[in-house]
Amino acid sequence: MAIKNAYLQSVFDGLKARNPNEPEFLQAVEEVLETLTPVIEARPEIQNAGIIERIVEPERTIMFRVSWVDDNGKVQVNRGYRVQFNSAIGPYKGGIRLHPSVNLSILKFLGFEQIFKNSLTTLPIGGGKGGSDFDPKGKSDNEIMRFCQSFMTELTKHVGPDTDVPAGDIGTGAREIGFMFGQYKRLRNEFTGVLTGKAIPAGGSLARTEATGFGLCYYTKEMLEHDGKSFQGKRVVISGSGNVAIYACQKATEFGAKVIAMSDSNGYIVDENGIDYKTIQVIKEQKRDRIKTYLNYVKDAKYYEDKNGSKGIWTVPCDIALPCATQNEINEESANALLKNGCIAVAEGANMPSTPEAIAVYQKNGILYGPAKAANAGGVATSALEMCQNSMRYSWSFEEVDEKLHNIMIAIYNNSVDAANRYNLKTPAGKIDLMAGANIAGFEKVANAMLWQGVAY
Numbered sequence: 001m002a003i004k005n006a007y008l009q010s011v012f013d014g015l016k017a018r019n020p021n022e023p024e025f026l027q028a029v030e031e032v033l034e035t036l037t038p039v040i041e042a043r044p045e046i047q048n049a050g051i052i053e054r055i056v057e058p059e060r061t062i063m064f065r066v067s068w069v070d071d072n073g074k075v076q077v078n079r080g081y082r083v084q085f086n087s088a089i090g091p092y093k094g095g096i097r098l099h100p101s102v103n104l105s106i107l108k109f110l111g112f113e114q115i116f117k118n119s120l121t122t123l124p125i126g127g128g129k130g131g132s133d134f135d136p137k138g139k140s141d142n143e144i145m146r147f148c149q150s151f152m153t154e155l156t157k158h159v160g161p162d163t164d165v166p167a168g169d170i171g172t173g174a175r176e177i178g179f180m181f182g183q184y185k186r187l188r189n190e191f192t193g194v195l196t197g198k199a200i201p202a203g204g205s206l207a208r209t210e211a212t213g214f215g216l217c218y219y220t221k222e223m224l225e226h227d228g229k230s231f232q233g234k235r236v237v238i239s240g241s242g243n244v245a246i247y248a249c250q251k252a253t254e255f256g257a258k259v260i261a262m263s264d265s266n267g268y269i270v271d272e273n274g275i276d277y278k279t280i281q282v283i284k285e286q287k288r289d290r291i292k293t294y295l296n297y298v299k300d301a302k303y304y305e306d307k308n309g310s311k312g313i314w315t316v317p318c319d320i321a322l323p324c325a326t327q328n329e330i331n332e333e334s335a336n337a338l339l340k341n342g343c344i345a346v347a348e349g350a351n352m353p354s355t356p357e358a359i360a361v362y363q364k365n366g367i368l369y370g371p372a373k374a375a376n377a378g379g380v381a382t383s384a385l386e387m388c389q390n391s392m393r394y395s396w397s398f399e400e401v402d403e404k405l406h407n408i409m410i411a412i413y414n415n416s417v418d419a420a421n422r423y424n425l426k427t428p429a430g431k432i433d434l435m436a437g438a439n440i441a442g443f444e445k446v447a448n449a450m451l452w453q454g455v456a457y
Protein backbone atom coordinates (compact mmCIF):
# COMPACT_ATOMS: atom_id res chain seq x y z
CA MET A 1 0.00 0.00 0.00
CA ALA A 2 0.98 3.62 -0.28
CA ILE A 3 -0.39 6.94 0.94
CA LYS A 4 -2.69 7.96 -1.91
CA ASN A 5 -3.73 11.45 -0.81
CA ALA A 6 -1.43 14.46 -1.35
CA TYR A 7 -2.32 16.12 1.96
CA LEU A 8 -1.65 12.92 3.94
CA GLN A 9 1.60 12.38 2.04
CA SER A 10 2.78 15.93 2.76
CA VAL A 11 2.09 15.52 6.49
CA PHE A 12 3.98 12.23 6.43
CA ASP A 13 6.93 13.78 4.56
CA GLY A 14 7.12 16.52 7.19
CA LEU A 15 7.00 13.96 9.96
CA LYS A 16 9.80 11.94 8.37
CA ALA A 17 11.97 15.04 8.07
CA ARG A 18 11.41 15.91 11.74
CA ASN A 19 11.83 12.36 13.11
CA PRO A 20 14.41 10.70 10.86
CA ASN A 21 15.62 8.33 13.59
CA GLU A 22 12.26 6.90 14.57
CA PRO A 23 11.55 3.99 12.19
CA GLU A 24 8.95 2.20 14.32
CA PHE A 25 7.02 5.43 14.86
CA LEU A 26 7.08 6.27 11.14
CA GLN A 27 5.97 2.71 10.29
CA ALA A 28 2.96 2.97 12.63
CA VAL A 29 1.94 6.40 11.32
CA GLU A 30 2.32 5.39 7.68
CA GLU A 31 0.14 2.33 8.23
CA VAL A 32 -2.66 4.51 9.60
CA LEU A 33 -2.33 7.31 7.02
CA GLU A 34 -2.44 4.79 4.16
CA THR A 35 -5.97 3.87 5.19
CA LEU A 36 -7.37 7.37 5.82
CA THR A 37 -7.63 8.62 2.21
CA PRO A 38 -11.40 8.01 1.87
CA VAL A 39 -12.10 9.85 5.13
CA ILE A 40 -9.99 12.86 4.16
CA GLU A 41 -11.67 13.00 0.76
CA ALA A 42 -15.18 12.75 2.22
CA ARG A 43 -14.59 15.19 5.09
CA PRO A 44 -12.62 18.35 4.14
CA GLU A 45 -13.12 19.82 7.63
CA ILE A 46 -10.49 17.38 8.92
CA GLN A 47 -7.80 18.85 6.69
CA ASN A 48 -9.00 22.42 7.32
CA ALA A 49 -8.59 21.95 11.08
CA GLY A 50 -5.10 20.45 10.71
CA ILE A 51 -6.23 17.29 12.48
CA ILE A 52 -3.62 15.04 10.86
CA GLU A 53 -0.70 17.41 11.59
CA ARG A 54 -1.86 17.52 15.21
CA ILE A 55 -2.66 13.85 15.72
CA VAL A 56 0.85 12.70 14.68
CA GLU A 57 2.54 14.95 17.26
CA PRO A 58 2.38 13.92 20.95
CA GLU A 59 0.70 16.50 23.18
CA ARG A 60 3.57 16.05 25.62
CA THR A 61 6.73 13.90 25.89
CA ILE A 62 8.51 13.48 29.20
CA MET A 63 12.01 12.00 29.43
CA PHE A 64 13.85 11.60 32.70
CA ARG A 65 16.75 10.03 34.53
CA VAL A 66 15.99 7.01 36.72
CA SER A 67 18.79 6.36 39.21
CA TRP A 68 18.66 3.40 41.55
CA VAL A 69 21.05 1.34 43.66
CA ASP A 70 21.65 -2.34 42.82
CA ASP A 71 22.21 -5.15 45.32
CA ASN A 72 25.96 -4.56 45.24
CA GLY A 73 25.52 -0.95 46.27
CA LYS A 74 26.37 0.31 42.78
CA VAL A 75 24.41 3.22 41.31
CA GLN A 76 22.61 2.37 38.06
CA VAL A 77 21.09 4.87 35.66
CA ASN A 78 18.27 4.22 33.21
CA ARG A 79 16.17 6.48 31.03
CA GLY A 80 12.45 6.86 31.75
CA TYR A 81 9.75 8.10 29.35
CA ARG A 82 6.08 8.98 29.21
CA VAL A 83 4.55 9.94 25.88
CA GLN A 84 1.18 11.65 26.41
CA PHE A 85 -0.10 11.43 22.87
CA ASN A 86 -3.75 12.42 22.73
CA SER A 87 -6.34 13.37 25.35
CA ALA A 88 -9.25 14.32 23.05
CA ILE A 89 -11.58 11.60 24.34
CA GLY A 90 -10.25 10.97 27.87
CA PRO A 91 -7.21 10.83 30.15
CA TYR A 92 -4.03 9.43 28.57
CA LYS A 93 -3.98 5.67 28.97
CA GLY A 94 -1.37 3.12 27.97
CA GLY A 95 1.16 0.73 29.41
CA ILE A 96 4.68 1.01 30.75
CA ARG A 97 7.24 -1.11 28.90
CA LEU A 98 10.41 -2.17 30.70
CA HIS A 99 12.81 -3.70 28.18
CA PRO A 100 16.38 -2.87 27.07
CA SER A 101 15.11 -2.13 23.55
CA VAL A 102 12.89 0.75 24.74
CA ASN A 103 13.54 4.08 23.04
CA LEU A 104 11.51 7.10 22.01
CA SER A 105 10.65 5.68 18.57
CA ILE A 106 9.15 2.53 20.05
CA LEU A 107 7.17 4.43 22.68
CA LYS A 108 5.87 6.92 20.13
CA PHE A 109 4.74 4.09 17.86
CA LEU A 110 2.99 2.43 20.78
CA GLY A 111 1.47 5.70 22.02
CA PHE A 112 0.24 6.57 18.53
CA GLU A 113 -1.42 3.17 18.05
CA GLN A 114 -2.91 3.47 21.52
CA ILE A 115 -4.94 6.54 20.48
CA PHE A 116 -6.95 4.53 17.94
CA LYS A 117 -7.08 1.35 19.97
CA ASN A 118 -8.45 3.17 22.99
CA SER A 119 -10.98 4.96 20.84
CA LEU A 120 -12.11 1.61 19.40
CA THR A 121 -12.85 0.20 22.86
CA THR A 122 -15.94 2.48 22.96
CA LEU A 123 -14.70 3.76 26.36
CA PRO A 124 -13.50 7.33 27.18
CA ILE A 125 -9.70 6.95 27.22
CA GLY A 126 -6.98 8.92 25.43
CA GLY A 127 -3.68 7.53 24.18
CA GLY A 128 -0.28 7.37 25.87
CA LYS A 129 2.64 5.04 26.51
CA GLY A 130 5.72 4.97 28.70
CA GLY A 131 8.60 2.88 29.86
CA SER A 132 12.29 2.55 30.37
CA ASP A 133 15.31 0.75 28.95
CA PHE A 134 15.57 -1.00 32.35
CA ASP A 135 15.72 -4.80 32.01
CA PRO A 136 13.84 -6.57 34.82
CA LYS A 137 15.28 -9.93 33.72
CA GLY A 138 17.83 -11.25 36.18
CA LYS A 139 17.14 -8.52 38.76
CA SER A 140 16.20 -9.32 42.37
CA ASP A 141 12.82 -8.27 43.75
CA ASN A 142 14.55 -5.55 45.77
CA GLU A 143 16.30 -4.17 42.70
CA ILE A 144 13.00 -4.12 40.81
CA MET A 145 11.39 -2.31 43.75
CA ARG A 146 14.12 0.32 43.94
CA PHE A 147 13.91 0.93 40.19
CA CYS A 148 10.08 1.17 40.23
CA GLN A 149 10.12 3.56 43.19
CA SER A 150 12.66 5.81 41.50
CA PHE A 151 10.72 5.68 38.20
CA MET A 152 7.45 6.60 39.93
CA THR A 153 9.05 9.39 41.97
CA GLU A 154 9.37 11.37 38.74
CA LEU A 155 6.27 10.01 36.99
CA THR A 156 4.08 11.09 39.93
CA LYS A 157 4.39 14.68 38.73
CA HIS A 158 2.74 13.84 35.42
CA VAL A 159 0.07 11.19 36.09
CA GLY A 160 -3.18 10.97 38.04
CA PRO A 161 -6.58 9.25 37.83
CA ASP A 162 -8.04 12.06 35.66
CA THR A 163 -4.80 12.94 33.84
CA ASP A 164 -2.87 9.86 32.80
CA VAL A 165 -3.38 6.29 33.96
CA PRO A 166 -0.47 3.95 33.07
CA ALA A 167 -0.70 0.14 33.05
CA GLY A 168 1.48 -2.92 32.41
CA ASP A 169 3.20 -3.97 29.19
CA ILE A 170 6.27 -6.05 28.35
CA GLY A 171 8.31 -6.40 31.55
CA THR A 172 5.70 -4.67 33.71
CA GLY A 173 3.38 -7.08 35.47
CA ALA A 174 1.50 -7.06 38.79
CA ARG A 175 4.75 -6.95 40.79
CA GLU A 176 6.05 -3.80 39.09
CA ILE A 177 2.63 -2.10 39.12
CA GLY A 178 2.45 -2.81 42.88
CA PHE A 179 5.80 -1.17 43.58
CA MET A 180 4.84 1.86 41.48
CA PHE A 181 1.41 2.14 43.07
CA GLY A 182 2.91 1.99 46.58
CA GLN A 183 5.31 4.79 45.75
CA TYR A 184 2.60 6.99 44.20
CA LYS A 185 0.43 6.54 47.29
CA ARG A 186 3.33 7.36 49.59
CA LEU A 187 4.20 10.55 47.69
CA ARG A 188 0.63 11.81 47.14
CA ASN A 189 -1.09 10.45 50.25
CA GLU A 190 -3.99 9.42 48.03
CA PHE A 191 -5.50 6.04 47.25
CA THR A 192 -6.75 6.50 43.71
CA GLY A 193 -6.92 4.49 40.50
CA VAL A 194 -3.73 6.04 39.11
CA LEU A 195 -2.54 2.75 37.62
CA THR A 196 -4.40 -0.24 36.24
CA GLY A 197 -3.37 -3.85 36.44
CA LYS A 198 -3.39 -3.56 40.23
CA ALA A 199 -3.63 -6.58 42.53
CA ILE A 200 -7.22 -7.50 43.41
CA PRO A 201 -7.06 -6.49 47.12
CA ALA A 202 -5.70 -3.06 46.12
CA GLY A 203 -8.38 -2.07 43.62
CA GLY A 204 -7.52 -4.29 40.68
CA SER A 205 -10.20 -5.68 38.40
CA LEU A 206 -10.99 -9.35 38.16
CA ALA A 207 -10.30 -10.61 34.63
CA ARG A 208 -7.73 -7.86 33.85
CA THR A 209 -4.91 -10.43 33.85
CA GLU A 210 -6.78 -12.57 31.34
CA ALA A 211 -8.27 -9.71 29.34
CA THR A 212 -5.86 -9.18 26.43
CA GLY A 213 -5.53 -12.89 25.63
CA PHE A 214 -9.23 -13.62 26.13
CA GLY A 215 -10.19 -10.51 24.16
CA LEU A 216 -7.90 -11.55 21.31
CA CYS A 217 -9.76 -14.86 21.06
CA TYR A 218 -13.20 -13.20 21.33
CA TYR A 219 -12.25 -10.92 18.43
CA THR A 220 -10.77 -13.82 16.43
CA LYS A 221 -13.93 -15.88 17.01
CA GLU A 222 -16.04 -13.06 15.49
CA MET A 223 -13.69 -12.76 12.54
CA LEU A 224 -13.71 -16.51 11.89
CA GLU A 225 -17.48 -16.87 12.27
CA HIS A 226 -18.15 -13.94 9.95
CA ASP A 227 -16.22 -15.96 7.35
CA GLY A 228 -18.04 -19.23 8.08
CA LYS A 229 -15.17 -20.68 10.14
CA SER A 230 -14.45 -21.40 13.83
CA PHE A 231 -11.71 -22.30 16.35
CA GLN A 232 -13.05 -25.85 16.67
CA GLY A 233 -10.36 -28.43 15.87
CA LYS A 234 -7.91 -25.82 14.52
CA ARG A 235 -4.14 -25.86 15.05
CA VAL A 236 -3.02 -22.60 16.66
CA VAL A 237 0.51 -21.20 16.96
CA ILE A 238 1.07 -18.49 19.59
CA SER A 239 4.35 -16.62 19.86
CA GLY A 240 5.50 -15.43 23.27
CA SER A 241 4.61 -16.98 26.61
CA GLY A 242 3.87 -13.85 28.60
CA ASN A 243 0.65 -12.33 29.81
CA VAL A 244 -1.09 -12.08 26.44
CA ALA A 245 0.10 -15.45 25.12
CA ILE A 246 -0.84 -17.49 28.20
CA TYR A 247 -4.48 -16.38 28.28
CA ALA A 248 -4.84 -16.55 24.50
CA CYS A 249 -3.71 -20.17 24.88
CA GLN A 250 -6.36 -20.78 27.55
CA LYS A 251 -9.27 -19.25 25.59
CA ALA A 252 -8.30 -20.76 22.23
CA THR A 253 -8.20 -24.18 23.95
CA GLU A 254 -11.59 -23.54 25.57
CA PHE A 255 -12.95 -22.67 22.11
CA GLY A 256 -11.94 -26.15 20.91
CA ALA A 257 -8.60 -25.38 19.24
CA LYS A 258 -5.26 -27.06 19.88
CA VAL A 259 -2.32 -24.75 20.66
CA ILE A 260 0.66 -26.50 19.06
CA ALA A 261 3.53 -24.04 19.64
CA MET A 262 4.60 -21.21 21.95
CA SER A 263 7.89 -19.36 22.43
CA ASP A 264 10.08 -16.99 24.38
CA SER A 265 13.03 -14.96 23.21
CA ASN A 266 15.33 -18.02 23.35
CA GLY A 267 13.28 -20.50 21.35
CA TYR A 268 9.98 -22.29 20.84
CA ILE A 269 8.26 -25.48 21.95
CA VAL A 270 6.03 -27.73 19.89
CA ASP A 271 3.54 -30.04 21.60
CA GLU A 272 1.39 -31.88 19.06
CA ASN A 273 -1.02 -32.94 21.81
CA GLY A 274 -1.84 -29.34 22.64
CA ILE A 275 0.01 -27.09 25.09
CA ASP A 276 -1.50 -26.92 28.56
CA TYR A 277 -1.62 -23.23 29.51
CA LYS A 278 -1.42 -24.14 33.22
CA THR A 279 2.06 -25.60 32.71
CA ILE A 280 3.17 -22.40 30.95
CA GLN A 281 1.71 -20.42 33.86
CA VAL A 282 3.82 -22.39 36.33
CA ILE A 283 6.97 -21.89 34.22
CA LYS A 284 6.44 -18.20 33.47
CA GLU A 285 4.31 -16.73 36.25
CA GLN A 286 5.61 -18.75 39.22
CA LYS A 287 9.13 -19.92 38.37
CA ARG A 288 9.98 -17.09 35.93
CA ASP A 289 11.89 -19.73 33.95
CA ARG A 290 12.64 -20.31 30.25
CA ILE A 291 10.12 -22.02 27.97
CA LYS A 292 12.46 -24.90 27.22
CA THR A 293 11.79 -26.23 30.74
CA TYR A 294 8.35 -27.29 29.36
CA LEU A 295 10.19 -30.46 28.36
CA ASN A 296 10.60 -31.28 32.07
CA TYR A 297 6.81 -31.50 32.31
CA VAL A 298 5.87 -32.93 28.89
CA LYS A 299 8.42 -35.45 27.66
CA ASP A 300 7.04 -35.79 24.11
CA ALA A 301 7.26 -32.05 23.41
CA LYS A 302 10.08 -30.62 21.32
CA TYR A 303 12.19 -27.49 21.85
CA TYR A 304 13.94 -25.48 19.13
CA GLU A 305 16.53 -22.84 19.95
CA ASP A 306 15.70 -19.67 17.98
CA LYS A 307 17.42 -16.52 19.09
CA ASN A 308 17.33 -14.64 15.80
CA GLY A 309 14.14 -12.71 16.21
CA SER A 310 11.99 -15.79 16.93
CA LYS A 311 11.01 -16.44 13.31
CA GLY A 312 11.22 -20.26 13.45
CA ILE A 313 7.87 -20.64 15.17
CA TRP A 314 6.05 -19.40 12.03
CA THR A 315 7.27 -22.44 10.09
CA VAL A 316 5.22 -24.76 12.34
CA PRO A 317 2.12 -25.68 10.27
CA CYS A 318 -1.02 -24.09 11.70
CA ASP A 319 -4.51 -22.88 10.79
CA ILE A 320 -4.45 -19.80 13.02
CA ALA A 321 -1.46 -17.68 14.06
CA LEU A 322 -1.65 -15.44 17.11
CA PRO A 323 1.57 -13.37 17.39
CA CYS A 324 1.75 -12.33 21.07
CA ALA A 325 5.43 -11.45 21.64
CA THR A 326 6.65 -8.18 20.12
CA GLN A 327 6.73 -5.78 17.15
CA ASN A 328 7.79 -6.87 13.65
CA GLU A 329 8.03 -10.53 14.61
CA ILE A 330 6.38 -11.71 11.36
CA ASN A 331 8.14 -10.52 8.21
CA GLU A 332 7.32 -11.32 4.59
CA GLU A 333 9.21 -14.62 4.69
CA SER A 334 7.36 -15.75 7.82
CA ALA A 335 4.02 -14.67 6.35
CA ASN A 336 4.79 -16.72 3.22
CA ALA A 337 5.65 -19.72 5.41
CA LEU A 338 2.28 -19.38 7.14
CA LEU A 339 0.53 -19.12 3.77
CA LYS A 340 2.33 -22.15 2.35
CA ASN A 341 1.29 -24.22 5.36
CA GLY A 342 -2.39 -23.35 4.92
CA CYS A 343 -2.87 -20.72 7.62
CA ILE A 344 -6.37 -19.15 7.35
CA ALA A 345 -6.16 -16.38 9.95
CA VAL A 346 -3.67 -14.14 11.74
CA ALA A 347 -4.86 -12.07 14.70
CA GLU A 348 -2.44 -9.84 16.56
CA GLY A 349 -2.06 -10.03 20.34
CA ALA A 350 1.22 -8.09 20.29
CA ASN A 351 1.45 -4.51 19.02
CA MET A 352 2.48 -4.22 15.34
CA PRO A 353 3.85 -7.79 15.17
CA SER A 354 3.47 -7.95 11.37
CA THR A 355 5.65 -5.91 9.03
CA PRO A 356 3.84 -4.06 6.20
CA GLU A 357 5.16 -6.70 3.76
CA ALA A 358 3.67 -9.47 5.90
CA ILE A 359 0.29 -7.71 6.01
CA ALA A 360 0.38 -7.46 2.21
CA VAL A 361 0.88 -11.25 2.01
CA TYR A 362 -2.20 -11.84 4.23
CA GLN A 363 -4.35 -9.37 2.35
CA LYS A 364 -3.41 -10.55 -1.13
CA ASN A 365 -3.99 -14.19 -0.34
CA GLY A 366 -7.23 -14.07 1.62
CA ILE A 367 -5.75 -14.83 5.04
CA LEU A 368 -8.13 -13.24 7.55
CA TYR A 369 -6.23 -10.49 9.34
CA GLY A 370 -7.18 -9.03 12.73
CA PRO A 371 -4.97 -5.96 13.34
CA ALA A 372 -3.51 -5.31 16.78
CA LYS A 373 -5.37 -2.07 17.42
CA ALA A 374 -8.63 -3.97 17.34
CA ALA A 375 -7.67 -7.52 18.27
CA ASN A 376 -5.63 -6.76 21.39
CA ALA A 377 -7.77 -3.87 22.67
CA GLY A 378 -9.34 -6.11 25.34
CA GLY A 379 -6.51 -5.36 27.76
CA VAL A 380 -6.89 -1.62 27.75
CA ALA A 381 -10.69 -1.95 27.62
CA THR A 382 -10.59 -3.92 30.85
CA SER A 383 -8.17 -1.39 32.30
CA ALA A 384 -10.85 1.21 31.60
CA LEU A 385 -13.35 -1.05 33.37
CA GLU A 386 -10.89 -1.10 36.31
CA MET A 387 -10.94 2.73 36.26
CA CYS A 388 -14.77 2.63 36.34
CA GLN A 389 -14.76 0.32 39.36
CA ASN A 390 -12.17 2.48 41.16
CA SER A 391 -14.24 5.62 40.56
CA MET A 392 -17.36 3.89 41.88
CA ARG A 393 -15.40 2.35 44.78
CA TYR A 394 -17.03 -0.90 43.82
CA SER A 395 -16.03 -4.13 42.11
CA TRP A 396 -17.70 -6.41 39.62
CA SER A 397 -17.42 -10.23 39.60
CA PHE A 398 -15.14 -12.04 37.16
CA GLU A 399 -18.16 -13.06 35.09
CA GLU A 400 -19.48 -9.49 34.91
CA VAL A 401 -16.14 -8.11 33.71
CA ASP A 402 -15.62 -11.00 31.28
CA GLU A 403 -19.08 -10.47 29.79
CA LYS A 404 -18.45 -6.73 29.34
CA LEU A 405 -15.08 -7.54 27.73
CA HIS A 406 -16.71 -10.04 25.38
CA ASN A 407 -19.34 -7.47 24.32
CA ILE A 408 -16.66 -4.81 23.80
CA MET A 409 -14.67 -7.12 21.51
CA ILE A 410 -17.83 -7.88 19.49
CA ALA A 411 -18.49 -4.11 19.25
CA ILE A 412 -14.90 -3.46 18.11
CA TYR A 413 -15.25 -6.08 15.40
CA ASN A 414 -18.65 -4.76 14.27
CA ASN A 415 -17.56 -1.11 14.32
CA SER A 416 -14.51 -1.98 12.19
CA VAL A 417 -16.70 -3.85 9.71
CA ASP A 418 -19.18 -0.93 9.60
CA ALA A 419 -16.42 1.61 8.91
CA ALA A 420 -14.92 -0.59 6.17
CA ASN A 421 -18.35 -1.07 4.60
CA ARG A 422 -19.21 2.65 4.80
CA TYR A 423 -16.17 3.42 2.66
CA ASN A 424 -16.43 0.16 0.68
CA LEU A 425 -12.95 -1.05 1.64
CA LYS A 426 -11.93 -4.56 0.67
CA THR A 427 -8.58 -6.37 0.62
CA PRO A 428 -7.11 -7.37 -2.76
CA ALA A 429 -8.53 -10.86 -2.11
CA GLY A 430 -12.02 -9.42 -1.63
CA LYS A 431 -12.33 -9.77 2.17
CA ILE A 432 -13.57 -6.91 4.35
CA ASP A 433 -10.52 -4.73 5.11
CA LEU A 434 -10.52 -4.97 8.90
CA MET A 435 -7.27 -3.00 9.18
CA ALA A 436 -8.66 0.03 7.34
CA GLY A 437 -11.97 -0.39 9.19
CA ALA A 438 -10.28 -0.36 12.60
CA ASN A 439 -8.07 2.62 11.74
CA ILE A 440 -11.02 4.62 10.42
CA ALA A 441 -13.44 3.75 13.23
CA GLY A 442 -10.78 4.65 15.83
CA PHE A 443 -9.71 7.79 14.00
CA GLU A 444 -13.13 9.29 13.32
CA LYS A 445 -14.15 9.36 16.99
CA VAL A 446 -10.92 11.09 18.03
CA ALA A 447 -11.04 13.49 15.07
CA ASN A 448 -14.64 14.44 15.89
CA ALA A 449 -13.69 15.16 19.50
CA MET A 450 -10.71 17.26 18.37
CA LEU A 451 -12.88 19.23 15.92
CA TRP A 452 -15.39 19.92 18.68
CA GLN A 453 -12.69 21.17 21.10
CA GLY A 454 -11.14 23.70 18.72
CA VAL A 455 -7.38 24.11 18.47
CA ALA A 456 -6.75 22.76 21.97
CA TYR A 457 -3.34 21.13 21.52
Ligand code: NDP
Pocket (backbone or CB within 6 Å): 168, 169, 170, 171, 172, 212, 239, 240, 241, 242, 243, 244, 245, 263, 264, 265, 266, 309, 310, 324, 325, 326, 327, 349, 350, 351, 376, 377, 379, 380
Ligand atom coordinates in the same frame (compact mmCIF):
# COMPACT_ATOMS: atom_id res chain seq x y z
P1 NDP B 1 5.23 -10.17 28.63
O1 NDP B 1 6.45 -9.48 29.06
O2 NDP B 1 4.33 -10.78 29.64
O3 NDP B 1 5.60 -11.33 27.56
C1 NDP B 1 6.28 -11.04 26.38
C2 NDP B 1 6.62 -12.37 25.72
O4 NDP B 1 7.17 -12.10 24.44
C3 NDP B 1 7.65 -13.16 26.48
O5 NDP B 1 7.45 -14.53 26.26
C4 NDP B 1 8.96 -12.69 25.82
O6 NDP B 1 10.02 -13.63 25.93
C5 NDP B 1 8.53 -12.54 24.39
N1 NDP B 1 9.36 -11.50 23.75
C6 NDP B 1 9.48 -10.20 24.12
N2 NDP B 1 10.34 -9.54 23.32
C7 NDP B 1 10.76 -10.45 22.42
C8 NDP B 1 11.64 -10.40 21.32
N3 NDP B 1 12.29 -9.27 20.98
N4 NDP B 1 11.82 -11.54 20.61
C9 NDP B 1 11.17 -12.67 20.95
N5 NDP B 1 10.32 -12.79 21.98
C10 NDP B 1 10.12 -11.70 22.70
O7 NDP B 1 4.43 -9.12 27.73
P2 NDP B 1 2.90 -9.09 27.32
O8 NDP B 1 2.41 -10.48 27.11
O9 NDP B 1 2.20 -8.21 28.26
O10 NDP B 1 2.97 -8.31 25.93
C11 NDP B 1 3.22 -8.98 24.69
C12 NDP B 1 2.82 -8.06 23.54
O11 NDP B 1 1.42 -7.73 23.68
C13 NDP B 1 3.54 -6.70 23.47
O12 NDP B 1 3.63 -6.33 22.11
C14 NDP B 1 2.58 -5.78 24.18
O13 NDP B 1 2.75 -4.43 23.80
C15 NDP B 1 1.26 -6.33 23.70
N6 NDP B 1 0.10 -5.99 24.50
C16 NDP B 1 0.03 -6.33 25.83
C17 NDP B 1 -1.10 -6.02 26.56
C18 NDP B 1 -1.26 -6.48 27.97
O14 NDP B 1 -2.36 -6.29 28.52
N7 NDP B 1 -0.28 -7.07 28.60
C19 NDP B 1 -2.22 -5.28 25.97
C20 NDP B 1 -2.08 -5.06 24.53
C21 NDP B 1 -0.95 -5.38 23.87
P3 NDP B 1 11.17 -13.39 27.04
O15 NDP B 1 10.49 -13.64 28.36
O16 NDP B 1 12.20 -14.38 26.71
O17 NDP B 1 11.62 -11.97 26.88
